[in-house]
Amino acid sequence: MEKKAAEQKIQELSEKLHYYNYKYYQESVSEISDYEFDMMLKELIELEEKFPDLKTSDSPSQRVGGDITKNFETVEHKIPMLSLGNTYSKEELDDFDGRVKRGLGEESYEYFCELKFDGVAISLHYENGKLIRGVTRGDGSKGDDITNNAKTIRTIPLKVRGEQFPEYFEARGEVFLPREAFNEINREREENGEALLANPRNAASGTLKMQDSGVVAKRKLDCFLYSYAGEDLPIDSHEEGIKQLEKFGFNVSQTYKKCKNINEVFNFINEWEEKRHSLPVDTDGIVIKVNSLGQQEQLGFTAKSPRWAIAYKYKAESSTTILKEITYQVGRTGAVTPVANLEPVSLAGTTVKRASLHNANEIARLDLRVGDTVHVEKGGEIIPKITGVDLTKRDLGSNEVEYIQECPECGTELVRAEGEAVHYCPNKKGCPPQIKGSIEHYIQRKAADIDSMGERTIHLLYEKGLVKNVADLYDLKYEDVFELEGFKDLSTQNLLKGIEESKQIPFENILFGLGIRFVGKTVAEKLGAHFKNIDNLAKASFDELIEVPEIGERIAQSVVEYFHDEDNIKLIERLKSAGLQFEIQETVIEQKGNVLENKSLVVSGVFEHYGRDEIKEVIKQYGGKVVSAISGKVDILVAGENMGPAKLQKAEKLGVKIIDEVEFRSLIKEN
Structure with missing residues (x-):
């Protein structure tokens, strides 16, 4: 076959296969037999092998996988993937509704309710209608590029349906392993004498990070989409976004509902409490969102989650064991x-063998004794915990639990600060788990981001006496690493390269990585932004620290104590000498005027004299603030x-001043 004829045949086969795939997986309609589908796919693959330059990124052949990804690239989310606040109480939902009402003033509002599926969050990026990237949620700001694996999920469109789509958009959703597919995998593993997978959620997460996309394709993952995101999308509500995803051919669970008020939300929650168990995927609650995108922007965000959404979790499943x-x-x-x-017990689809008891107070509160029959539940159906004891089954000869007095790792006498429930080992510079744990904390993505190093490597380095603190990482030589068990030339170079690249990580990340007690990622960012560099922070007094917004006495005292420790000062000096960043790198916006001072502007459409980012920069130069959605503000x-x-109509309805590019240019020139 000549190349031109092959190109035409490949296009014809691709269109047919995309169509049949959509009908089967989205509409449950089989227009041809499995055999006919497989034969068409086989013919396509053979043609693409013969003419490899005719194979496209959205080819149906991508569904079968086969690509090997040894390292998953880290991708920064254009729009952060924030987590939601949780509640198990309808009273707290009422409180949430009250906060929404106060935040919106006199405006009426409605909610959009969706089931919360127990899977792995994913962001799918589309350009010109084609899937170009699939990214995991990660830490919310950055995730892993798992595009090859995402393409094997047959309900994810490689190419959207229809013609009217934005040049670029994101579709966000939840990848999950249906219970039937999960049970089938475990049956096969049992027959092969392999360890069984713990639960569908963990199995889905592990599958998405497999190196061989061919194996991923066999796992039969699925995906429900629940968010349509991007700049200047022609929608004004979450509901409109969902309807658009459906038009594009995405797999949207038909379990959602728009609710006029909080009482309708309660009815929806009650309706699905039992009915959810009939679904093919595990669910653990309901997500409630303010429907209007403009009102979402008005309500805004906390440091960790949106103020316009909340997750209601159903009560946990419980059981008893020894x-x-x-x-x-x-x-x-x-x-x-x-x-x-x-004693192992089955709970919410998983086998539970261990549960955290938190502290000595909790053991005393429950009056636990070894040998007791205890009630166990999974908080939010995720984390196992003991909720009580069946005293009718208690052995009369059992003894009260005596909490340990010495560290089980280093033998140091434990301390318990006044007003705190937790016992601590004070030997932070000599207790192995604390030393290794501090290094594990430092290398994580939110901190120094040394992704070529893991828990096992840290253990090996510590046991060999090569690393006792994070500064020692920067003294490692090739021969130190190469001699470690399991290391070869490439893995050694990758590790040293990862350590070297961490020298470019921003100051606020390194500050978080130092592991100062009570200084989480958000607190580190606030301290970095306020004090600008490590020297200013080290010299700050208690009073100066508590003047920083959201920095309380506990955090301030911890920071003061950290910088009064001579060993910590020496550690920081070593990190400075190694080349780490200990100063905020600020981007200064050149101010050209103030005609837009204290004004909020929305930019939409295409401009003759400006790119999208360029006009936003100009607005900032003249004192304005750029927001993404139309609202009364x-x-x-x-x-x-x-x-x-839709955006134009809403602006007119709310009385927002509307200007074109000529008027905008005139406005800033007048200044």
């Missing part, structure tokens, strides 16, 4: 956590060519 023994774990901060070791809509009619 408490065999209590052991103790030491964390990186020295906190000692008692752990209940249990917007002062000006800068309307370009081809902007969405």
Whole structure:
């Protein structure tokens, strides 16, 4: 076959296969037999092998996988994938509704309710209608590029349906392993004598990170989409976004509902409490969102989650089992956590063998004894916990639990600060779990981001005496690493390269990585932004620290104590000498005027004299603030060519001033 004829045949086969795939997986309609489908796919693959330059990124052949990804590239989310606040109480939902009402003032509002599926969050990026990237949620700001694996999920469109689609958009959703597919995998593993997978959620997460996309394709993952995101999309509500995803051919669970008020939300929650168990996928609650995108922007965000959405979790499943023994774990901060070791019990689709007991107070509150029959549940159907004891089954000869007095790892006498429930090992510079834990904390993605290093490598380096603190990482030589068990030339170079690249990580990330008690990622960012560099922070007094917004006395005292420790100062000096960033790198916006000062502007459409980012930069240079959605708080809509009619109509309805590019240029020149 000549190339031109092959190109035409490949296009014909691709269109047919995309169509049959959609009908089967989205509409449950089989227009041809499996055999006919497989023969068409086989013919396509053979043609693409013969003419490899004719194979496209959205070819149906991508569904079968086969690509090997040894390292998953880290991708920064254009729009952060924030987590939601949770509640198990309808009273707290009422409180949430009250906060929404106060935040919106006199405006009426409605909610959009969706089932919360127990899977792995994913962001799918589309350009010109074609899937170009699939990214996991990761830490919310950055995730892993798992595009090859995402393409094997047959309900994810490689190419959207229809013609009217934005040049670029994101579709966000939840990848999951249906219960039937999960049970089938475990049956096969049992027959092969392999360890069984724990639960569908963990199996889905592990599958998405497999290196061989061919294996991923066989796992039969599925995906429900629940968010349509991007800049200047022609929608004004979450519901409109969902309807658009459906038009594009995405797999949207038909379990959603728009609710006029909180009472209708309660009815929806009650309706699905039992009915959800009939679905092919595990669910653990309901997500409630304010429907209007403009109102979402008005309500805004906290540091961790949106103020316009919340997740209601159903009550956890519970069971009973025997408490065999209590052991103790030491964390990186020295906190000692008692752990209940249990007779294995099946709970919410998983086998539970252990549960955290938190602290000595919790053991005393429950009056636990080894040998007790205990009630166990999974909080939010995720984390196992003991909720009580069946005293009718208690052995009369059982003894009260005596909490340990010495660290189980280094033998140091434990301390318990006044007003705190947790026992601590104070030997932070000599207790192995604390040393290794502090290094594990430092290398994580939110901190120094040394992704070529893991827990096992840290253990090997520590046992060899090569690393006792994070500064030692920067003294490692090729021969130190190469001699470690399992290391070869490439893995050694990758590790050293990862350590070297961490020298470019921003100051606020390194500050978080130092592991100062109570200084989480958000606190580190606030301290970095306020004090600008490590020297200013080190010299800050308690009073100066508590003047920083959201920095309380506990955090301030911890920071002061950290910088009064001579060993910590020496550690930081070593990190400075190694080349780490200990100063905020600020981007200064050149101010050209103030004609837009204290004004909020929305930019929409295409402009003759400006790119999208360029006009936003100009607005900032003249004192303005750029927001993404039309609301009553917007002062000006800068309307370009081809902007969405819905946004224009809403601006007119709310009385927002609308100007075109000529008027905008005139406005800033007048200044």
